[in-house]
Amino acid sequence: MAGMLSQLLPFVPPHLARKLMADPDWQERVDSDRFPAAALFADISGFTPLTEALAHSGSEGPEELTRLLNNYFAAMISAIEAESGEVVKFSGDALMVLFPAELQPLGEALRRALQAAEALQALLADKGALETSVGKVRLEMKIGIGAGEVVAMEIGGLLGRWEYVVAGDPILQATEAEGKARPGQVALSDAARAAIHPQPLEPRKLKTMATPMFEALESVEKTLRRFVPGAVLGWLETGGREWMGVLRPMTVLFIGLKDHTFDGDGEIDQFQELIRNVQRALYRFEGSLNKVAVDDKGTVIMALFGAPPLAHGDDALRGVKAALEIQVLSRKSGRKLAIGVTTGHVFAGPVGSEMRYEYTVMGDTVNLAARLMKKAGEDA
Numbered sequence: 320m321a322g323m324l325s326q327l328l329p330f331v332p333p334h335l336a337r338k339l340m341a342d343p344d345w346q347e348r349v350d351s352d353r354f355p356a357a358a359l360f361a362d363i364s365g366f367t368p369l370t371e372a373l374a375h376s377g378s379e380g381p382e383e384l385t386r387l388l389n390n391y392f393a394a395m396i397s398a399i400e401a402e403s404g405e406v407v408k409f410s411g412d413a414l415m416v417l418f419p420a421e422l423q424p425l426g427e428a429l430r431r432a433l434q435a436a437e438a439l440q441a442l443l444a445d446k447g448a449l450e451t452s453v454g455k456v457r458l459e460m461k462i463g464i465g466a467g468e469v470v471a472m473e474i475g476g477l478l479g480r481w482e483y484v485v486a487g488d489p490i491l492q493a494t495e496a497e498g499k500a501r502p503g504q505v506a507l508s509d510a511a512r513a514a515i516h517p518q519p520l521e522p523r524k525l526k527t528m529a530t531p532m533f534e535a536l537e538s539v540e541k542t543l544r545r546f547v548p549g550a551v552l553g554w555l556e557t558g559g560r561e562w563m564g565v566l567r568p569m570t571v572l573f574i575g576l577k578d579h580t581f582d583g584d585g586e587i588d589q590f591q592e593l594i595r596n597v598q599r600a601l602y603r604f605e606g607s608l609n610k611v612a613v614d615d616k617g618t619v620i621m622a623l624f625g626a627p628p629l630a631h632g633d634d635a636l637r638g639v640k641a642a643l644e645i646q647v648l649s650r651k652s653g654r655k656l657a658i659g660v661t662t663g664h665v666f667a668g669p670v671g672s673e674m675r676y677e678y679t680v681m682g683d684t685v686n687l688a689a690r691l692m693k694k695a696g697e698d699a
Contacts, residue, residue, distance in 0.1 A: 323540055323555065324536060324539060324540050324543070326555050327540065327543045327544065327547055327555070328543070329671065329672075329673060329674060329675050329676040330546075330547045330548075330551055330676050330677065330678070331483075331543055331546055331547065332405060332406070332407045332408070332483055332485075332675075333405040333406075333525065333675075334405055334407075334417065334419065334471060335471070335473070335483045335546065336543070338352070339539065339542045339543060339546075340539050343538035343539045343542060344538055344542075345542045347476050347479070347481070347545070348473075348476075349472070349473065349474055349476070349587065349588070349591050350472070350473045351470055351471065351472045351473075351581075351584075351587055352470070352471045353468055353469070353470050353471075353487075354419055354420070354421050354468065354469060354471070355419070355420040355421070355425050355428075355466075355467065355468055355469075356417045356418060356419045356420055356425075356428060356466075356467075356468075356469045356489055357417070357418040357420065357425065357428040357429040357431070357432040357464060357465070357466050357489065357511065358415070358416070358417055358418075358432075358464065358465045358466070358469065358487075358489035358490050358492065358493040359399075359404065359414075359415075359416040359417075359418070359432045359435065359436055359462060359463070359464050359493060360413065360414070360415055360416075360462065360463045360464075360465075360490075360493040360494050360496075360497045360614070361395075361413060361414045361416070361436070361439060361460055361461070361462045361497070362412075362413040362460065362461050362462075362497055363412045363413065363443075363458055363459070363460045364412075364458070364459045364460070364502070365412075365447075365449075365456050365457060365458035365459060366388065366411075366412040366458070366681065367411070367412065367681060367682065367683065367686060368456070369384065369387070369449070369451065369453070369456045370384060370666045370681050370682045370683075371682060371683055372451075372453040372454075373451070373452070373453060373666075374566050374664055374666070374682070376452055376453055379452070380452075380566065381564050381565050381566050381666065381668070382564075383451065383452060384564060384666055385564040385668055385669075387449055387451065388412075388564070388670055389669070389670065389671065389672060391446070391449075391458075392670060392671050392672055393671070393672035393673075393674075394442055394446070395414070395439055395442065396671060396672050396674050396675050397672070397674070398435060398438040398439055398442060399414075399416055399435050399439070400524060400525040400674060400675075401435070401438070401522050401524055401525075402418070402431040402432070402434050402435040402438070402522055402523065403418060403431060403523045403524065403525045403526075404416045404417070404418050404431070404432065404435050404525065405417050405418070405419070405525065406671070406675045407483075407485050408485070408610060408612060408677070409610075409670050409671065409677040409679050410610070410612055410679075411679060411680075411681045411685060412681065415485070415490070415493075415612070415614075416432070416435070417469065417485065418431050418432045418435075424516070425466060425514055426514050426515055426516035427516045427520060428466075429464065429466050429507075429511050429514055429515040429516065430515055430516035430518075430519065430520050431520060431522075431523065432464050432511075433464060433505065433507070433515065434519065434520065434522070436462045436464060436505040437505060439460065439462065440460060440462065440503060440504075440505060443458055443459070443460050443503075444503070447459070447460075459502035459503065460502065460503070461497050461498075461500040461501065461502055461503075461504060461506075462497060462500065462504070462505045462506070463492070463493040463494060463495065463496030463497030463498070463499075463500060463505075463506050463507075463508070464492075464493055464496060464505065464506070464507045464508065464511045465488065465489040465490065465491065465492025465493035465494075465495075465496060465507075465508045465510065465511055466489055466492065466508065466510045466511040466514050466515075467487065467488040467489045467492070467510060468487055468488065468489070469485055469486065469487035469488075469489050469490065470485070470486050470487050470581045470587075471483065471484070471485045472484045472485075472486070472581070472587060472590070473546075474587075474590060474591050474594050474611075475591075475594045475595065475598055475608070476545075476595070477595055477598035477599060477602060478598070478602055479545055480545065480549075480598065480608070481545045481546050482546070482594060482608065482610075482611050483546055484590075484611045484612075484613060485613070486581045486613035486618075487581065487613075488510075489510075490613060490614055491614060491615050492508035492510060492511065493508070493614075494614040494615040494616070495508065495615045496508045496511075498615070548607065548609070548626075548678050549607060549626075549627070549628055549629075550607070550626050550627040550628065550667075550678050551669070551676075551678050553627055553628045554627075564666050564667060564668025564669070564670075565666075565667055565668060566664050566665070566666055566667075567625065567630075567664065567665065567667055568625055568634070568662065568663065568664055568665075569623055569624060569625035569626060569634070569662070569663075569664075569665050569667065569680065569684070570606075570623070570624040570625060570634045570635045570637070570638035570660065570661070570662045571621065571622075571623060571624075571638075571660070571661050571662075571665065571680065571684055571685050571688040572606075572620075572621065572622040572623075572624075572638055572641065572642055572658060572659070572660050572688065573619060573620070573621055573658065573659045573688040573689045573691070573692035574597060574619070574620040574621075574622065574642075574645060574656055574657075574658050574692070575616070575617055575618065575619050575620075575656060575657040575658070575692045575693070575695075575696055576593065576617055576618040576654060576656055576657075577617040577618075577657075577696065578617065579613075579617065579618050581613075589652075590618070592652060593618075593649065593652070593654065594608075594611065594620075596645065596648040596649060596652070597620055597622070597645055599644075599648065600641045600642075600644040600645045600648060601622050601641055601645075603641070603644070604624070604637040604638075604640055604641045604644075605624075605629045605631065605637065606622050606623060606624040606626075606629075606634075606637060606638065606641055607622065607623050607624075607626050607629070608620065608621075608622050609621045609622060609623050609626070609678070609679070609680065610677075610679075616693075619689075619692070621685075621688075622638075622641070623667075623680065624637050624638040624641070626667065626678075626680075634662070635662040638660050638662070639660055642658045642660050645658065646658065657692050657693070657695035657696035658692060658695060659687070659688040659689060659690065659691025659692035659693070659694070659695060660688060660691065661684050661685075661687045661688040661691065662684070663682070663683070663684035663687075664682065664684065665680040665681065665682040665684050665685055666680065666681045666682050667679075667680045
């Protein structure tokens, strides 16, 4: 496969990549697909305190953290893809995974999700004690599984930057089930438990992407780039190969919207308006939209100021101004958003493996922004 295309693909969720490669002349438009799937949400604890400890261990801290994170995530992603699971989103040290049921019964997709979850917990039990330069760190994981119809959306598009967002009842079920699980456990929602195939299944590996025809390579690459963050594109364009994460100052925004559904085209159009307003404010102050997630906490948007290739001495001020502008724009549309804003050093870089990567940030600064967003929602 062509060099740049093969480097872009790991940064695009598999379901979206298949769609775009099948339609290389994809026109920039809001679009959505609905399909049955099992959803798996895995939340790992232990990496955030390790991030903070290594932040104070000198210049080698980021390199060690990158190695530890990606060695572990590579093993996790391999176990997930062995059961045909598709990693949709990284949320710091958590993963959202889909097992589509378009070409298999939903019950079988659920059984494969459960087999992947059990493999992940076995992996953690075997390799969850990490030996690091700051001492031994014990990782723990909770997993939830849900089932039903998901909606996958291509939204945004301001300045040619598009977001892929997956929502729906299976996502809510999976995150709610994970919240009820204890460390080391896998919890199934009632819907998942009722529909799961009763017997174990032979593993079925996630299929690799078919190489597009030579004449379509340029169009496919151009389309995929629309869904890849500027920080990643800049790294790829300079010929980066071994990208190490860094500890750098950033301003982090968590933007929350509760009780939005995606039952019809009207709700998706409203969501598109929200995302465009957020993009408008962020780009005006030269920030970036890092990710959009929809789960049991509602719709959560994470934005960054200070992420490559743009960084400023007044990123904290820019972040606050953008948050205020987002509030003004949202209120004109009749929405109330909860926003948390923090500034501090974060670990920033590629998390995952050669199979599936995502540019993400981790650390107490990130977690505090999420807590402030939650508090703002309570006070609203």
